[in-house]
Amino acid sequence: MIARISSASLFGIDAMPVDVEAHVSSGLPNFSIVGLPDAAIRESRERVKAGILNAEFEFPKRRIIVNLAPADVKKEGPAFDLPIAIGVLATTRQMSIRRPGRYVIVGELALDGSIRRVAGVLAFAILVRDQGLAGLIVPRENAAEAALVSGVTVIPVATLYECASFLSCEAEITPYVREGSADSDFIDTIQRDISEVRGQQVARRALEIAAAGGHNLLMFGPPGSGKTMMAEAFPGLLPRLTLEEAIETTRIYSAARTSVTATALVGARPFRSPHHTISDIGLIGGGTVPSPGEISLSHNGVLFLDEVNEFQKRVLEGLRQPLENGHVTISRAAGIVRYPSEFILLAAMNPCPCGYLGDPIVDCSCTPQEIRRYRTRISGPLRDRIDMHVEVARLSRAQLTSDSAGESSEIVRERVARARAVQGERFAAVNIKVNARMRNKHLAKFCEMDEHTKDFLGHAVDRFAMSGRAYSKITAIARTIADLSGQRDISIDHIAEALQYRSLDREIKVL
Amino acid sequence: MIKTATRAARLFPSLLRTIPQSPKILYYRGALFEQLNQPTALTVAIVGSRRATRYGLDKAYEIARELSKYGIIVVSGLAEGVDAAAHRGALDGGSATIAVLGCGLDINYPFANRDLQAKIGREGALVSEFPPGTRPQGKHFPSRNRIISGLSTGVLVIEGAERSGTLITADMALSQGRDVYALPGPAGGRNTRTPHKLLRAGACLVESADDVIEELGLPVQSDNSCLNDASELREPASLSGEENAVLSTVINVPKTIDKIIYETGLQCNEVSSILVLLEIRKFVTRTLEGEYVSLTRQTEDSW
Numbered sequence: 056m057i058a059r060i061s062s063a064s065l066f067g068i069d070a071m072p073v074d075v076e077a078h079v080s081s082g083l084p085n086f087s088i089v090g091l092p093d094a095a096i097r098e099s100r101e102r103v104k105a106g107i108l109n110a111e112f113e114f115p116k117r118r119i120i121v122n123l124a125p126a127d128v129k130k131e132g133p134a135f136d137l138p139i140a141i142g143v144l145a146t147t148r149q150m151s152i153r154r155p156g157r158y159v160i161v162g163e164l165a166l167d168g169s170i171r172r173v174a175g176v177l178a179f180a181i182l183v184r185d186q187g188l189a190g191l192i193v194p195r196e197n198a199a200e201a202a203l204v205s206g207v208t209v210i211p212v213a214t215l216y217e218c219a220s221f222l223s224c225e226a227e228i229t230p231y232v233r234e235g236s237a238d239s240d241f242i243d244t245i246q247r248d249i250s251e252v253r254g255q256q257v258a259r260r261a262l263e264i265a266a267a268g269g270h271n272l273l274m275f276g277p278p279g280s281g282k283t284m285m286a287e288a289f290p291g292l293l294p295r296l297t298l299e300e301a302i303e304t305t306r307i308y309s310a311a312r313t314s315v316t317a318t319a320l321v322g323a324r325p326f327r328s329p330h331h332t333i334s335d336i337g338l339i340g341g342g343t344v345p346s347p348g349e350i351s352l353s354h355n356g357v358l359f360l361d362e363v364n365e366f367q368k369r370v371l372e373g374l375r376q377p378l379e380n381g382h383v384t385i386s387r388a389a390g391i392v393r394y395p396s397e398f399i400l401l402a403a404m405n406p407c408p409c410g411y412l413g414d415p416i417v418d419c420s421c422t423p424q425e426i427r428r429y430r431t432r433i434s435g436p437l438r439d440r441i442d443m444h445v446e447v448a449r450l451s452r453a454q455l456t457s458d459s460a461g462e463s464s465e466i467v468r469e470r471v472a473r474a475r476a477v478q479g480e481r482f483a484a485v486n487i488k489v490n491a492r493m494r495n496k497h498l499a500k501f502c503e504m505d506e507h508t509k510d511f512l513g514h515a516v517d518r519f520a521m522s523g524r525a526y527s528k529i530t531a532i533a534r535t536i537a538d539l540s541g542q543r544d545i546s547i548d549h550i551a552e553a554l555q556y557r558s559l560d561r562e563i564k565v566l
Numbered sequence: 567m568i569k570t571a572t573r574a575a576r577l578f579p580s581l582l583r584t585i586p587q588s589p590k591i592l593y594y595r596g597a598l599f600e601q602l603n604q605p606t607a608l609t610v611a612i613v614g615s616r617r618a619t620r621y622g623l624d625k626a627y628e629i630a631r632e633l634s635k636y637g638i639i640v641v642s643g644l645a646e647g648v649d650a651a652a653h654r655g656a657l658d659g660g661s662a663t664i665a666v667l668g669c670g671l672d673i674n675y676p677f678a679n680r681d682l683q684a685k686i687g688r689e690g691a692l693v694s695e696f697p698p699g700t701r702p703q704g705k706h707f708p709s710r711n712r713i714i715s716g717l718s719t720g721v722l723v724i725e726g727a728e729r730s731g732t733l734i735t736a737d738m739a740l741s742q743g744r745d746v747y748a749l750p751g752p753a754g755g756r757n758t759r760t761p762h763k764l765l766r767a768g769a770c771l772v773e774s775a776d777d778v779i780e781e782l783g784l785p786v787q788s789d790n791s792c793l794n795d796a797s798e799l800r801e802p803a804s805l806s807g808e809e810n811a812v813l814s815t816v817i818n819v820p821k822t823i824d825k826i827i828y829e830t831g832l833q834c835n836e837v838s839s840i841l842v843l844l845e846i847r848k849f850v851t852r853t854l855e856g857e858y859v860s861l862t863r864q865t866e867d868s869w
Contacts, residue, residue, distance in 0.1 A: 256834040257823045406855075413822075413855035418727060418756050422616055423646045424676060426854065446856035448822045518846050536835070551839035551846075555823075558856060 058145035058152070061159045062138040063182055064123075064130045065175040067345065067385075067392030068310040070182040072159070074124040075135060077142030082118035088139070090123030093131040093344065102133070102164045103140045110168030110215040115147045129390065131344050134173040137162030137192075140215055141222065153224040156189025158210070160218070163194070168215045172196040177302070177309040180204040190230070192218060198231040200309060203302060245291035246326070250463045252285055254450045259285070261445040261556055263467050266292040267474035268535030269489030271378070271400040271440060273363070273433075273559070276447030277414045282403040283328075285447070286359040289401055290324040291464040293357075294472040300355045303395060307354055311347045325356030327398075331365040339373040345385045345392045350377050353398035363402035364432045371437050374400070378440045381492075402441065404433075415451050430559065442491055442528050443556040474538040490535045495527060502530045504545050511547050521560045529553045568595050568671050568698055579603060585716040585742045589695040592713075595671050596691030598639070598662045602717070609664070610778060611641040611714050613735045614648025614724030615757050620851065620859045621818060622648055622725035622757060625749055627655035629722065632775030634659025636784070641666065641718045643710060644686070648724045650679050653686060662690035666714045668706035670698040693717070711735040712742070719782065720745035722772060726760030733760045736769075745781060747772040805849075808832060812840045813849055813860060820857035 060075040086100050107114045121139050123130050138160040144150045161179055163171040176197040181204055183191045190208030193201050198211035209231040212218040220226040252259060258274065262285060265272040274282045296304070304321045329338060329349045340348030350358060360366060377383040381397040406412040407426045412419040421429075433441075478489055481501055487493065493501065504512070516526050532553035533545045542549075571577045571592050579602040582588055601607055612630055614622060630640045630652040640656035642649040644665040656663035665686045667675070671694050674680040686692055695713060696706060711734055715721050721739040723746065726732030739746050746769040751758030765771055772778055776786045805813065808830075815821060815829045827837045841858050844850045850858045 254824055256827050257838065260834045260838070413857070419617070423678070423854065427678075446822075448824060448856070450824075515842070515846055540835075547843075548835075548839045551842040552835050554842045555838040558852070561852070 056146055056148070058142045060138040060142045060145070061157050061188070062135055062161055063159050063179045064128075064134070065132065065178060065310055066128075066390065067394055068175075068178055068306045068347065068351075070175065070178040071128065072182060072186070073130060073135075075138040075142050076122040076124060077139070077146040078120050078122075079115055079143075079146045080118050080120075084116045084118065086119045086121075088121045088123070090121075090126045091129045092123060092135075093129065095133045096123070096130060096135055099133060099136045099139055099164070102136050102166060103143060105166040106136070106140055106164035106168045106215050107143065109166060110219075112144055112149050112215075112219075113147075115143070117147075119143060119146075129344075129388075132174065133163035133171075134161040134175070136164035137170060137212075137215065137218060140164055141219065144219055150219045150223045152222045154189075154222045158190045158192050158222070159183050159188060160192045161194075162192070162212065162218070164215060170194045170212055170214060170218070175310045176201045177203060177306045180207045180209070181306070183207050192221070199233065200305070202231050202233045203305065245288075245464050246323075247284065247287040247291065248464045249285075249288040249292060249467055250460045252281055252288060252461065255281060255285065255447060256461075257555075258445050258447045259461060261443055262289055262292060263471065264532065264535050264539065264556070265289075265399065265401075265443055266467075267471045267490075267539050268442075268478070268531065269399055269491040270442035270532060270535065271402075271491070272443045272445065273402045273404070273441045274445055274447050275404050275406045277406060277410050277412065277417075277449045280447045280449040282447050283359075283361060286328070286357070286361070286401045286403065287326065288464065289359075289399075290326045290357050292467050292471055293324050293399075294468065294475055296322065296324060296355060304355045307347050307351050307394065311352060325353050326359065327353040327356070328359040328361060331360070331362050333366070333370060335367070335370045335373045338370050339377070339383055339385075340394050341385045341387065343387060345387050345390075347394045348383075350374065350383060350396040350398060351394040354395050356398055357401055358398045359401045359403070361403045363404050364429070368434060371434060375436050375440065378437075400441065402433075405429075406446070413446070414449050416449075438559065439524050442532060444559045445556055446558065470539060473541070474535065477538045477541075490531050490538070493531055493534075498527055498530050502534050502545060504530075504550075508545060508547050508550060512550050515550070515554055519554070519557075519561050521557065525557055525560045529557060532556060568593050569599075570594075571599070577603070579717055581609070581719070582713065582716045585712065587712070588716070589713065592693055592695055593671055593697060594691055594693045595687045596662075596664075596689070598664060598689075598691035599693060602639075606637075607639060608637070608782065608784075609639045609641050609718045610782075611718035611721040611735075611739075612648065612652035612724060613642060613711075613714060613721060613726075613732050614652075615726045615730060615732060615760075616645050616647040616649075617727075617757075617854070618647040618651070618725045619751075619755070619757055620820060620853060620861075621751065622749075623651045626651035626724045627658075629749075629772075629775045629778065630655030630663070631659035633778060634661040634663070636775070636779060637661050638779075638782075639664060639690075641714055643668070643707075643714055644676070644679055644683060644692075646676055646678055650682055652724075653682055653690075657685060657689060662686075664691045664693060664717065666710050666717065667692060667694040667702075668696070668710040669702035670694065670696050670700040672698045673701065675702045707731060708734055708738075712738045715739035715742055715744050718744060720747055720778065722747040722749065722778060723761050723764055723769070724749050725751060725757035727756050728759040728763075730760050733763070736760070736764055745770065747778055747781065749773070805844075808836060809840055809844060812837060813844060816850055816858050817860045820853050820855070820859035822855075822857050826858065 058077045063070040064073045172194045180201040192210045195211040195213045201209045327349045377396040407421040411417040533549040536549040626648045634656040641664045642652045715738045748761035748764040748769040
C-alpha cells in the first residue's frame with residue numbers, strides 16, 4: 056500500500072508543493088529516500104527511525120521507500136521529517152488517515168518523537184491559502200508565524216503522536232488563532248531617535264530627503280562625527296510598514312536560515328549593517344542551496360554600509376542589479392530563485408585616507424592626490440546609483456553641548472509620510488512608489504520645470520562640470536524637496552538645494 | 567624639445583653654481599632658461615602647501631602676478647596648491663615663470679597640472695636635474711627643492727604645516743644664503759605653522775608683492791596693497807538680503823554649512839540653496855573640506 060502525504064519545500068522565498076509517497080514491500084530491511092534529497096533529508100532516515108520508535112510505534116523491518124515528488128527538483132531541509140514519519144506509519148497500517156481534506160505537513164523530528172521548528176513557515180501558509188487546501192500542520196513554535204496569513208487553518212503539533220492522532224481523527228486539536236489582528240503585532244519601536252543627533256542640520260535634512268524620496272545616500276565625515284548614529288536613526292524616519300510590506304519582509308526572514316528567523320511579524324523596517332569583510336554571497340545571497348543575503352534581509356528597510364570603500368570591489372559590484380531592479384536573481388544548480396531587495400542604501404566613508412579632513416582638532420595629512428584617489432575608489436557604476444552625498448563634520452565639544460535637541464523622529468516621519476503620499480498619488484498609474492525609482496521617461500513626465508528653472512539647472516551642471524546622469528539625479532532630488540515642501544512645481548531653490556547633495560560629482564580641485 | 571646644460575656651460579644659471587651640491591647637469595625646456603644669466607633677470611621663489619587654504623592660494627596668485635608685472639621671474643615646483651597658484655599668477659602677470667620638477671620633463675606630474683606644465687614649457691621654462699623618463703619619487707623632491715631655492719634670490723613661503731616640504735625648502739634657502747620671506751596667516755591655523763616659525767626665526771614678513779620688491783631693493787611703483795580684499799569683492803548690489811547675510815559670514819573665513827546656518831539663523835534648506843546660487847555666481851567657493859568661503863577674484867558669470 057502507498058501512503059501519500061502533502062508537504063512543501065522552500066524555493067527562494069516561495070513554497071513549492073511536494074508530495075511525500077511512502078511504500079513498504081517485502082525484502083531485506085532497508086529505508087531509502089529518493090527524489091533529489093539533500094544531506095539534511097537523507098539524514099532524516101535516522102531521525103524518523105528513532106522518532107517512530109520513541110513515540111511508541113514500531114519501525115517495520117521491511118523494505119521502505121520514500122519518494123519526494125516532483126522527483127526532478129532538489130529539495131532541502133529537515134522539514135520533511137514529519138511527513139516522512141507519518142507516511143511510514145500510514146503505509147505500515149499503524150495509523151490510518153481519516154481526516155478529510157488535504158493538510159500540508161511540515162516539521163523536524165527530534166529523536167524522542169517531539170517536533171522542532173522549521174524555516175519558511177510563512178511561505179507554506181501562503182501556499183496553503185493560495186491553493187485553497189484544508190490546513191497546515193506545523194510545529195507548535197511556528198504556529199504564530201503561520202497564522203499571520205489570514206484564512207489558513209493552522210494546526211500546531213508538539214509530537215509525532217499528537218500529529219498522528221489528529222490525522223486519524225482520534226484527537227482534536229484547536230486551530231491556532233492569533234489574538235487580535237496582525238497589525239497589533241507591529242513592534243515598531245524607534246531604535247534611535249533623530250533628536251539624539253546634535254547639530255548636523257545639513258546631514259539631518261539630507262536624511263529626511265532621502266527617506267521621503269527613497270534616495271540612496273552617501274555620508275562622508277571623520278571618525279566620531281556621528282555617521283553610524285545617524286544611520287541607525289534613519290529607519291525611524293521612514294513611514295511605518297504596511298501589513299503587506301511586513302508580510303513580504305517576514306517571508307524573507309522566515310526563509311533565511313539565520314538566527315534572526317522570525318517568530319512573528321517583522322514590524323519595524325529592517326536595518327542591516329554588515330561588516331566590510333562580508334562575502335558577495337553574504338551580501339547578495341546565494342550558496343549551493345540559495346538563501347537570501349543582507350540586501351534581501353533589508354527589503355523594505357535600510358542597508359547600511361559603513362566604510363563603504365573598504366568592501367571588496369566584487370562585493371559592491373554585485374549591488375548594481377538589485378539597486379536597479381529591486382530584486383536579485385540567483386542561478387544555481389538547484390534552480391533559479393528571485394529574492395526581493397528593495398532597500399535604501401546608506402553608505403558612509405571617511406573624507407580622506409587618514410580620516411581627518413575637515414576635523415577641527417586633528418590635522419589631515421593627506422595630499423590632494425591621495426584624497427582624489429580615495430574618493431574615486433567607490434566604483435563608478437555604484438556611485439551612479441547613489442543619489443545624494445553629504446558631508447558630516449565633526450563637531451567641537453562646545454557645539455555638542457550648546458546645540459539644543461532637534462526635532463524628534465515622529466515629527467520628521469510625519470513630513471516624510473506626507474511627501475510619500477504625494478508621490479503615491481502621482482505614480483498611481485505607473486509601477487513605482489518613490490521619486491528615486493523614476494526613469495528618464497518618468498522624469499520628463501513628472502518633473503516639469505519652467506524654462507527659467509531648466510536654464511538654471513543646465514547652467515549649474517555646466518558650471519560644476521557634472522555628468523548627464525547627475526542631471527537626472529538632481530531633478531529627482533529636487534522633485535522630492537518640492538514634495539516635502541508641498542509644492543507642485545520644482546523651483547530654482549529646490550534645484551539649488553539638490554545641487555548641494557551632489558558634492559562627489561564635482562572635480563576635486565585645489566585651485 | 568628638451569635641452570641640457572652642464573655646470574660648466576655658459577648657460578648654466580650662475581646663482582645655482584654657488585650652492586653646495588650644485589647639480590652637474592640640468593635638463594630644461596623653454597627659452598626663458600637661457601635668459602637667466604642676463605643681469606636684469608631677477609628670480610623669486612614662491613613655495614607653500616599643496617593643501618593650501620583659499621587665503622593662501624589667493625595670496626600666492628596675487629603676489630606672483632604683481633611680481634610678474636614687475637618683471638620678476640617666479641620660480642616654483644609645479645605642485646598642486648600654492649605652487650600652481652604662483653605659476654598661474656606669474657603667467658597672468660605677463661612675465662614668465664620657471665617650474666622645477668622632481669621627475670623627467672616629459673612626465674606629467676602631478677597629472678592635475680598637466681595643462682599648466684605645457685603652458686609653462688611654452689611661455690616660461692621647465693627645469694629638472696633628472697633625465698627624461700625619470701618617474702617621480704619621494705626622494706627626488708627634497709633635491710628639487712634645493713634647485714628651487716638655488717635658482718632664486720629669495721624664497722617666499724606662503725603656507726605650510728609643521729614638518730612640511732615647504733619648511734625643508736626654507737631651510738635649504740637659508741643654508742644657501744638666500745633671503746626668506748614669509749606670509750603671516752591666522753593664529754593657530756594648521757597651515758600657518760611653517761611661515762610663523764620662520765617669522766619667529768627672523769624671516770622677513772611679507773603682506774604683498776611690494777614688500778618683496780622693497781626687500782629686493784627695487785623702487786616700489788604700484789599702489790597695490792594687500793588689504794584691499796574687501797574692495798575686490800564684487801559689488802553685491804544684485805544680492806538679496808538673505809544672500810548678503812550668508813555671504814557676509816564667510817568673507818575670508820571658510821565655514822561649514824551648519825555653522826553658517828547657526829550664524830545667520832536661516833533655515834537649513836535656504837542656506838543650502840543660497841550657497842549653491844552664490845557659488846554659481848562665483849561669490850563663494852567650496853573647499854576640499856566641504857566648507858564655503860568667499861571668492862575675492864572673479865568675473866561676472868551670469869546665467
